[in-house]
Amino acid sequence: MATEQIAPAINAWDVAQRQFDLAAERLNLSPGLRRVLREPKRELTVHFPVKMDDGSVQVFTGYRVQHNLGRGPAKGGIRYHQDVTLDEVKALAMWMTWKCAVVGIPFGGGKGGVIVNPKKLSQREIEGLTRRFTTEISILIGPERDIPAPDVNTNAQTMAWMMDTYSMHVGYTVPAVVTGKPIPLGGSEGRNEATAQGAVYTIVDAAQHLGMDLRKCRVAVQGFGNAGAIAAQLMAAEGSTVIAVSDSTGAIYRRQGLAVNSVLAWKQEHHSVVGLPGSKEISNEELLELDCDILIPAALENQITAANAGKIQARLIAEAANGPTTPEADEILYKNARFVIPDILCNAGGVTVSYFEWVQDLERDFWTVAQVNEKLRAVMTKAFASTLDMSLSEQVNMRTAAYLLAVQRVADATSVRGLYP
Secondary structure, three states: OOOOOOOOOOOHHHHHHHHHHHHHHHHOOOHHHHHHHHOOOEEEEEEEEEEOOOOOEEEEEEEEEEEEOOOOOEEEEEEEEOOOOHHHHHHHHHHHHHHHHHOOOOOEEEEEEEEOOHHHOOHHHHHHHHHHHHHHHOOOOEOOOEEEEEOOOOOHHHHHHHHHHHHHHHOOOOHHHOOOOOHHHOOOOOOOOHHHHHHHHHHHHHHHHHOOOHHHOEEEEEOOOHHHHHHHHHHHHOOOEEEEEEEOOEEEEOOOOOOHHHHHHHHHHHOOOOOOOOOEEEOHHHHHOOOOOEEEEOOOOOOEOOOOHHHOOOOEEEOOOOOOEOHHHHHHHHHOOOEEEOHHHHOOHHHHHHHHHHHHHHHOOOOOHHHHHHHHHHHHHHHHHHHHHHHHHHOOOHHHHHHHHHHHHHHHHHHHHOOOO
């Protein structure tokens, strides 16, 4: 009797290194430079106690990784999730290095995470965890050294606690130590919408390149958190029809289109998109393979794999999430003439407006939302055009093109600085 083969889990760090290797090979980087860029500069693991509401003490494990600081201070989010691993954080830190480089902002890549399911903690417990974790990683972070931001299951309130904790340690207020803060604490207008807004700017440019009329496009969005929900609203504002959305509880579909604001209201009330009147429940897997024009993966890593890439019907795939597509899937999508806007370009709006927030904090000079979006559009449009030019001239897919641009920029900075001592 044949035994069923269980597919091995996909390791995000392995994927990140393989993507780098492809670019390094094509750029013909020296072996020494490859070895430097292939590994993180620093990895910090911390185990820290938190007093829970019932009086017990729990010990949590957290990480902060700095991948490369050649072009500036480390920049990257903090995620709270039960499945966080050091390898995942390393991969996300490396992707942040390339993301900052591809849009041309002067940061290196960093990332952090705590192994915890925050949905099982009270607000007070989450605050205690955040403040203690900030204290543990305070040996690395700072406005000129490493600037955290929100990520999965963290938000502006989390950043407020981090900023306050760091400020208490140094004895004065340091707004620029984190980004994604509430507006009253030096947050930037437009930051909450930035990841989705940047993604939609690249979708508009890609649609123009592909000759697609957005007013006739059907859109499926996987992941209805901050980036996915706002992307759905913005695509509806562009005149597209959003036919499917999903969250961690499941997915819904309506061929004639969903009213995005109704989905938001339903989710707020029921903590799930599932069950919206007039919609049909489908699986997350089915959502990815729907007959649609634009697919926006805005959930977690490794959603599009060799197993399902051949079944994806969307002509345009815009990666609002980090690492949603495996290298094997990339080859299949490219062969099938699917146009992918890669994560390091597509979702770089978040880190771009984080950079704007950091600049505003340092200068104590704040911009309007119109100014923020105008500057964001300029950055995203320029980065998309450069990546598309590279893709066409080198006859490679958009991800490889983005990597060629980004890795070359980081390699140049690293080479010019030289090795110390």
